[in-house]
Amino acid sequence: MRSEAIAAVLLSAALLAGPAHAADAASAPTREQVRREVAELQQDPSLSGKRLQKTLRFKDRNTADKKKETPKDDSAWAWLRNFSRWLTEAGRVAVWVVGLVMVALLLVGLRHWIRVRAGAVKGTAAGALPSHVRDLDIRPESLPDRIGEAAAALWQKGEHRAALSLLYRGALSRLVHQHQVPIRAASTEGECLALAARRLAPERSAYFGRLVQAWQVAVYGARLPENDTVVSLCRDFDLHLRSSGAGA
Template identity: 50%
Template structure:
């Protein structure tokens, strides 16, 4: 812009100087040799002189210059902002989506935290419940059978054999099964409960008894089930064998301390 203005001023100076020269020449040409005052040139004379100046090849002519400008340079900042905001709806959409995604992430984080808290509470409750379960009182009866140690004889096997030989077969088998359950609960800590069935008692004993003791208890349960549910009595030899192995397979109860002789 500065260079264009300087060029225009220079050309205007040339034209002004040329016009002055023309006017001076006309004045000297029109004025007589006498001392009479000079008359001003007419309008036609001025126009003719100006045409001769414009036709002079030695004087710079007029040129038309065009300046190329970028469209954005002529615009005001407000117009440029409007052009940039032509896709404002897209920017708003992206902004809303990002805000929604951020809210969704926070919501998922809150849900995960709540789920973690609930899981920890359940785990603590289960652990506490397991501790209470382990410390719960031992059952005194399995079904209708009394398994308290004080309700049983010290030598279960000998008492069962005596009852069997006296012909009291079902009471003998009942005492044998009661004594076995009492040993499992109080000596081997088998988690038998009041409503546990014969099959459940055998399954709960797995891992608590040695293999030979587990096999012995399974035979004892089979003899009891045969009489209780099958209406048949097991062979005498089998019952007496169970009586003889009872303490060896299931352990003898801790009796009261005896005074030294």
């Protein structure tokens, strides 16, 4: 396109020069000469219209990463690698989820334990006494005045379980309300024994130990203690665990 324009310019100049130099018409360039001149002008580097220029610019990171990417694998194992990669990611997410759930459960359990312990300490500090130990009613108003005699009467009637229950309930009631033994509603027989040993004299603690043993034989051993043992427990009850009205 550029060569045709140059040729047109030269031809126009030649035609314009024709009228002014009619006398020199014989020396005017021919079309072939014009084409040769145009070809020579095109060989001139300064008139070629093409320039080579170098510039500096920052490297495109995305383009570089794309060049480094491994070509897409269309083999039959590509899906297996993708599936393995997915399993790895899913397993990592599952581990985090399970860990968070365990931490949440631990926090909930710890909060519940703190609240229970705080409530127990608060109740002890406030002097709140239990009305029941396990499922046994230890309120003084639920018991007869002379517990030993009432238990002996039940034993003689053949109501052996009721007699032992009355002795054990009465002993717990006297320990809590008369001797200030810090027995709680959920205390076991072993805990009651340990707490009583800290507050009672040795002979009273030993009596309570014999009573607890007879109670456990009947309840957990499914057999009755000896008759003499129960009669002795009933006779000595008010001696060792007398109420405050009879003097401590």
